[in-house]
Amino acid sequence: xxxxxxxDHRRSNPITPLKSVMTKTAEARLKPGSxxxxxxxxxxxxxxxxxxxxxxxxxxxxxxxxxxxxxxxGDIVGFPANGLHHTDCEALTxxxxxxxxxxxxxxxxxxxxxxxALLQSALREIxxxxxxFMMLGRKSACEKLASFLCVLTxxxxxxxxxxxxVSLPMSRSDIADFLGLTTETVSRTFTQxxxxxxxxxxxxxxxxIRRPTALLSLSLGDGD
Amino acid sequence: xxxxxxxDHRRSNPITPLKSVMTKTAEARLKPGSxxxxxxxxxxxxxxxxxxxxxxxxxxxxxxxxxxxxxxxGDIVGFPANGLHHTDCEALTxxxxxxxxxxxxxxxxxxxxxxxALLQSALREIxxxxxxFMMLGRKSACEKLASFLCVLTxxxxxxxxxxxxVSLPMSRSDIADFLGLTTETVSRTFTQxxxxxxxxxxxxxxxxIRRPTALLSLSLGDGD
DNA sequence: CGGGTTCTTGACTATCTTCAACGAAAGTGG
DNA sequence: CCACTTTCGTTGAAGATAGTCAAGAACCCG
Numbered sequence: 001x002x003x004x005x006x007x008d009h010r011r012s013n014p015i016t017p018l019k020s021v022m023t024k025t026a027e028a029r030l031k032p033g034s035x036x037x038x039x040x041x042x043x044x045x046x047x048x049x050x051x052x053x054x055x056x057x058x059x060x061x062x063x064x065x066x067x068x069x070x071x072x073x074g075d076i077v078g079f080p081a082n083g084l085h086h087t088d089c090e091a092l093t094x095x096x097x098x099x100x101x102x103x104x105x106x107x108x109x110x111x112x113x114x115x116x117a118l119l120q121s122a123l124r125e126i127x128x129x130x131x132x133f134m135m136l137g138r139k140s141a142c143e144k145l146a147s148f149l150c151v152l153t154x155x156x157x158x159x160x161x162x163x164x165x166v167s168l169p170m171s172r173s174d175i176a177d178f179l180g181l182t183t184e185t186v187s188r189t190f191t192q193x194x195x196x197x198x199x200x201x202x203x204x205x206x207x208x209i210r211r212p213t214a215l216l217s218l219s220l221g222d223g224d
Numbered sequence: 225x226x227x228x229x230x231x232d233h234r235r236s237n238p239i240t241p242l243k244s245v246m247t248k249t250a251e252a253r254l255k256p257g258s259x260x261x262x263x264x265x266x267x268x269x270x271x272x273x274x275x276x277x278x279x280x281x282x283x284x285x286x287x288x289x290x291x292x293x294x295x296x297x298g299d300i301v302g303f304p305a306n307g308l309h310h311t312d313c314e315a316l317t318x319x320x321x322x323x324x325x326x327x328x329x330x331x332x333x334x335x336x337x338x339x340x341a342l343l344q345s346a347l348r349e350i351x352x353x354x355x356x357f358m359m360l361g362r363k364s365a366c367e368k369l370a371s372f373l374c375v376l377t378x379x380x381x382x383x384x385x386x387x388x389x390v391s392l393p394m395s396r397s398d399i400a401d402f403l404g405l406t407t408e409t410v411s412r413t414f415t416q417x418x419x420x421x422x423x424x425x426x427x428x429x430x431x432x433i434r435r436p437t438a439l440l441s442l443s444l445g446d447g448d
Numbered sequence: 449c450g451g452g453t454t455c456t457t458g459a460c461t462a463t464c465t466t467c468a469a470c471g472a473a474a475g476t477g478g
Numbered sequence: 479c480c481a482c483t484t485t486c487g488t489t490g491a492a493g494a495t496a497g498t499c500a501a502g503a504a505c506c507c508g
Contacts, residue, residue, distance in 0.1 A: 058358055062445055066358045081351030106343065107336075119330065122346055127305030129353045134282055134290045136360035137404030141496065172455060180361030185496055187456050204455070204505075221286055365464070396487060406465060411488050428473080428487070 016074065017098065018048055018117045025099045030054075030091035036077070038088050043080035045099040046118065049073050052095025053169045056087040057177070067178035069128075070170060072156060076121040079105075092169040136180045139221070144179040145189045146219035149199065153209055164209040165202070172204075193218075240298065241322065242272055242341045249323045254278075254315035260301070262312050267304035269323040270342065273297050276319025277393045280311040281401070291402035293356075294394060296380060300345040303329075316393045360404045363445070368403040369413045370443035373423065377433055388433040389426070396428075417442075 027050065030036060036047065039058065054071040068087050071077045077089055080102060100118065108115035135144055149166060157164040168175070173183045181189075193199045198215050200208040209215060251274065254260060260271065263282065278295040292311050295301045301313055304326060324342065332339035359368055373390065381388040392399070397407045405413075417423045422439050424432040433439060 058354060060358060060362060060445070064358075064362045064445075066361050068354050068357055079347055079350050081348050086351045086354055106340070112331075116330070119343065119346075122343075122350065123303055123305050125350060126303050126346065126353070127310045129350070129357075130282060130292050130310055132357065133292055133353075133360060134284060134288075136357060137290045137401075138284060138288045177361075182497060183455075184457085184498080188496090191456075221284070221288075407487075408466080408489085409464060412464095415488075 017050065018076075018100065018114055018121075025101075028097040028099055030095040030097065032091055032093055034091055036089040036091065036097070037085045039085055041085045043078060043083055043085055043102050046076055046078040046102060046105060047097040047099050049075050049077065050096040050098055052091060052093045054095060055090050055092050055170060055174060057090070058087050065177045066180075067170075067174055069132075070174075070178070076118065076125075079122055079125065092174075141179075141181055141185050141189050142192065142218055143221050144181065145175075145186065145193065146198075146215050148175065148179060149193075149207060149209070150216055150219045153212070153215075157209070160208070164212065166207045166209065168205050168207060241274065242300075242324065242338055242345075249325075252321040252323055254319040254321065256315055256317055258315055260313040260315065260321070261309045263309055265309045267302060267307055267309055267326050270300055270302040270326060270329060271321040271323050273299050273301065274320040274322055276315060276317045278319060279314050279316050279394060279398060281314070282311050289401045290404075291394075291398055293352075294398075294402070300342065300349075303346055303349070316398075365403075365405055365409050365413050366416065366442055367445050368405065369399075369410065369417070370422075370439050372399065372403060373417075373431060373433070374440055374443045377436070377439075381433070384432070388436060390431045390433065392429050392431060 028036075028047065030052070036054065037043075049071050050073060052073070054077060056068040056071065056077065058066050058068055060066075069075075070092075071089075078085065100114065104111060104114050105118040105122070135147055139147065152166045152168070153164050157166045159165070170178075172186050175181075176183045176186045179186070190199075190201065193215075194201050196214075198209075198211045198218065200210055202208055252260075252271065254276070260278065261267075273295050274297060276297070278301060280292040280295065280301065282290050282292055284290075293299075294316075295313075302309065324338065328335060328338050329342040329346070359371055363371065376390045376392070377388050381390045383389070394402075396410050399405075400407045400410045403410070414423075414425065417439075418425050420438075422433075422435045422442065424434055426432055
């Protein structure tokens with residue numbers, strides 16, 4: 001499940017690994033900055049993220065970029081369309097991935113359980129992307145960033161000293177390209193949230209949620 | 225396949241109907257303005273649009289709306305996530321739909337061919353939605369509307385008197401909510417395209433493409 | 449420690465939205 | 479079929495949000 005506004009899937013299901021009764025393929029490992037695949041590549045494998053964070057991006061001819069999703073442990077990346085990858089996929093951190101043959105999705109390969117799990121994952125992704133449409137099309141900069149932090153806190157936040165804390169392995173421009181903003185706007189919005197004491201910025205990559213309910217309100221547009 | 229920036233699927237495959245060897249369920253018919261399902265409904269059927277145009281929408285608590293997609297003949301609507309519908313679906317025109325049991329997607333129901341076709345349709349939808357992200361997040365009003373008209377022309381344009389002509393069964397506010405704009409901006413952008421002689425507006429719901437290459441350039445951001 | 453990248457901040461600008469009015473089209477009822 | 483009402487679409491003026499350009503600060507890495 002990808003980082004978008006959640007529909008219902010809570011952290012109730014933290015990282016249900018898909019287990020295949022078939023060929024137990026060895027986990028893949030990635031270093032930060034290395035690519036798993038590129039747009040246009042033939043799809044041979046899907047991958048479940050076991051450890052780490054990946055970034056899926058698409059480029060426009062003139063260099064404008066859209067981050068499609070950040071993939072966290074439990075998520076599946078690499079769904080094919082007409083047999084091809086439609087995004088670039090880069091590791092933001094050290095990562096470990098469990099590969100599944102594309103055929104496991106497309107014809108089951110005799111493993112009905114795995115097949116069903118991959119399909120459900122694809123369907124959840126459709127729903128998650130629909131949420132993200134609302135974010136991109138209809139939310140203000142502040143609502144976008146607040147939503148983003150809420151979702152991340154929900155999925156991968158850790159409690160530290162009575163507050164939830166979130167690690168942001170991606171750069172400000174990754175966040176900007178995910179939310180349809182510029183880095184400057186992302187930066188200003190972080191500052192604004194910090195000054196209004198909704199969050200604290202421990203360091204650039206670590207955010208502390210000081211007022212979770214305020215953050216949630218902002219994410220829903222009650223901030224007016 | 226939904227109305228978004230196309231990846232590769234051209235009109236080469238105009239309306240390949242999915243044929244089931246199983247229960248030949250009767251076609252459903254819809255009048256304009258009637259709903260096929262609502263967000264939150266249990267999914268029992270998927271539908272392939274045979275005739276007509278449907279609109280898939282999502283609402284925010286405060287009434288802001290996002291049009292997720294317009295579904296044209298050949299498209300499948302109703303993919304479940306956790307068994308539920310995640311959009312509202314309304315007919316914009318008279319429509320005819322071929323229903324398929326949800327089980328045909330989820331476990332094949334013994335019809336492997338239908339199962340595979342539904343799965344491929346879901347995967348293509350994921351790719352189409354990724355295109356739409358770029359549109360919502362990274363394009364200007366003019367690029368958005370030009371892209372929209374290009375895609376529609378490609379999919380459902382008809383040649384009339386040497387020019388391609390496109391019918392727009394949806395309202396201006398549907399277009400606005402699809403592109404993440406206001407109705408005023410959509411209207412102004414139509415006027416701008418008309419004044420620069422890229423399109424002609426035969427009537428509110430019928431657009432003539434006077435300069436297709438100029439429209440394509442605008443959609444890609446070469447308009448500067 | 450130093451050089452390069454990333455992040456933040458400021459001033460200014462552009463694009464799009466908002467608010468408001470008007471006109472056109474479509475639906476309703478006599 | 480026409481008058482009335484309502485909805486939808488267009489246009490204008492003003493304002494706000496986010497973008498652009500530019501400089502300085504913080505961070506990272508060798």
